[in-house]
Amino acid sequence: MNLSESYKNRLSELAGIQWLPKTLYHFTPTKNVKSIMKNGLIPKYKPNRKYYSDKFTSNAVYLTDVPLINSVNLPSDLDYEEKITILKINTSFLDISLFVVDDDYYDLYLQDDESIEDMGEEIKSSERLLDSLKKETGVAYQGIIPVKAISIFKSYDYSDCPPNC
Numbered sequence: 159m160n161l162s163e164s165y166k167n168r169l170s171e172l173a174g175i176q177w178l179p180k181t182l183y184h185f186t187p188t189k190n191v192k193s194i195m196k197n198g199l200i201p202k203y204k205p206n207r208k209y210y211s212d213k214f215t216s217n218a219v220y221l222t223d224v225p226l227i228n229s230v231n232l233p234s235d236l237d238y239e240e241k242i243t244i245l246k247i248n249t250s251f252l253d254i255s256l257f258v259v260d261d262d263y264y265d266l267y268l269q270d271d272e273s274i275e276d277m278g279e280e281i282k283s284s285e286r287l288l289d290s291l292k293k294e295t296g297v298a299y300q301g302i303i304p305v306k307a308i309s310i311f312k313s314y315d316y317s318d319c320p321p322n323c
Contacts, residue, residue, distance in 0.1 A: 177284040178249050178257070182221040182297070188241035188313050199245070199303035218298035220260060221247060223291050225311055243313040251307035256300045258282055259290040266295060 184199060201217040225244055258281045290297050 177288045178252075178254055179223050179291070180249055182223055182247045182249055183225045183311060184219060184221050184245045184247060184303075186243055186245060188243045191243050191245075191310065191313075194245065194308065195305060198305050199247075199308065201300060201302065218258070218261075218300050219303055220296055220298055222296035224296075241313055241315055244311040246309045246311040247303060248307045248309070251304055252299060253301055255282070257287055258298050258300060259286050260295040260298050262295040263290045263293065266293065 186194065199219045201219050225246075263286075287297055
């Protein structure tokens with residue numbers, strides 16, 4: 159199977175009734191891991207972009223299906239001199255109704271005549287969520303991610319990260 163076929167198969171899988179991949183990833187400073195492994199991932203209000211609203215993306219945990227640090231948009235307040243840990247999230251423990259598109263999606267992919275307010279419940283639609291993942295902006299989860307859903311995928315110094323890590 160070549161890369162193109164693999165990509166088509168992945169899109170077909172995600173486009174089904176259940177759009178949600180079995181695994182998503184969350185990037186965090188390593189200093190936060192002990193607390194996360196004790197309390198779970200607790201949503202916070204810290205969007206990365208200008209298009210945000212308490213009604214839509216507040217109190218969210220931002221997740222991606224890409225476990226490569228150089229392929230995701232990390233928060234602007236992240237200290238790139240510290241260690242970064244990628245957490246692996248088993249989505250079978252999550253409530254699918256608590257997902258919305260990532261705040262970056264609004265900035266990058268809304269049409270000129272679209273606004274967040276106009277989208278309403280569409281920000282939770284399978285089509286928009288799949289599009290948000292496909293365009294590598296990720297998704298936002300508006301609930302607490304329990305400890306049982308979290309495992310450590312990889313930790314490293316961001317400053318030592320080669321181009322494909």
